[in-house]
Amino acid sequence: MNVRGKKLSIFSSLLIVLSAAFIVMSLFFPWWKMIFFAPQYPEGLNIIVYPNKLDGQIDIVNGLNHYIGMDNFSEETFPELTYLTYLVGGLAALTLLTAVLRKKSVLYGLIGLMTIGGILGVLDLRKALHDFGTNLSPTAPIKIDPFVPPIIGHNTVANFVTNSVLGTGAYLLIAAFLLLLIPLWKDRK
Template sequence: MRRISIKGIIGLIVSGGLFLASIYLPWWALRLTAPQYKEGLYIWVYPYKLEGEINIINSLNHYIGMENFDEASFPELAYLPYIIGVVALITMVVALIRSRKILAVWTGIVMILAVVGIYDIYHWLSTFGKNLDPAAPIEIEPFIPPIIGTNQLANFETLSFFSYGAILVGTAICLLLLVLWMGKERYE
């Protein structure tokens, strides 16, 4: 295999920078709207913290028997920024090594990590939606909120979506794939 071109090196360095920048932005969000909350209640999930109207959402979730959301509930938040930092660093090291074989292996590893991350979101949505307290004031069927999209639950509509940080990660992964596909040196 040919070596990574100068343009490919720049693409990989940008990719690593996007991974790093994503740490400071929310990756996923949930908005709850209802007649009494027309402006919406949000949970913003960063790689290291939760933000939003979490206390209000927890008090509402109490009525259906859902456990409280808090940062302690998600152990990934303690180490995910470090994983992302290592991904960014290795991406930049691959750029300096200039080996397309190493880039191919690294891109595969990053793709696997992305799939594991999406599964992790699904796992937590499933855990919180299916493990409802049967003694809750309002009895509903267990459910799994969608990772992306809307869901109706009583008078609440939920909207789940990937946010700015996930868009940066997606762009960084696309750059890895683009450099792998097109970023080789040309020999005359």
């Protein structure tokens, strides 16, 4: 086997470095958000999720959710926000190490790790949305049927239409993952 067959090309290594940069950049942008529209809020209310904090009109949304018996959204109810930055930083470091080592086997491992992390992240968000929408207080002033907001898409509860969308940070992570796949195709044998 020739040397080229044992190592990824320099071009592939540069793509992996770019992937690491996208992973780091994702830390500075929202990963996901929910936008709530109602006649009394035509401009919309937001819950914006960064990897380390919540932003948006959280207090107003919590005040409204009180009427249907939903728990408050807060950074305390999402413990992932306390350590997710470190996990993402570690992933970026592993990605850079993969670029330096230039081994396909290491790249396969990294892609597997990112796939598992992505699946776990989606399942965690799905569980949180399920818990918030189905654990409604029976003593709430307004009675509604339990519901599960979608991860992506829209949902209607009473007079509120909710749109759930990916943020720029999520798109950067998707781009980082796709960049890792290119070397597998480019340096195939």
